[in-house]
Amino acid sequence: MGYARGRCPRLKETAADASRFEIARQEGGLVEVLWLLERHCLPAASGRAIYDRRHAALRDADAPGVVPRQIEVFVRNLVEDADG
Numbered sequence: 627m628g629y630a631r632g633r634c635p636r637l638k639e640t641a642a643d644a645s646r647f648e649i650a651r652q653e654g655g656l657v658e659v660l661w662l663l664e665r666h667c668l669p670a671a672s673g674r675a676i677y678d679r680r681h682a683a684l685r686d687a688d689a690p691g692v693v694p695r696q697i698e699v700f701v702r703n704l705v706e707d708a709d710g
Contacts, residue, residue, distance in 0.1 A: 642670045647700045655680040659697050661689055677701040
């Protein structure tokens with residue numbers, strides 16, 4: 627998305643042009659995710675979120691905009707891959 631910035635009129639101006647996610651810890655049915663938003667290859671915002679696998683729901687997320695949904699999809703895809 628970052629490469630289209632300023633060239634594509636359909637791409638909305640946002641605070642970030644990249645999202646990164648990492649699993650920090652898995653304990654019981656909880657998955658702790660660290661997230662990072664970048665703008666022009668520099669950190670723009672960061673935080674953590676907890677995904678509850680038992681309830682298939684995100685909790686304790688301080689992420690802006692669509693980032694919580696991106697975290698949910700990230701974790702669900704990892705869980706499906708790991709569970710086979």
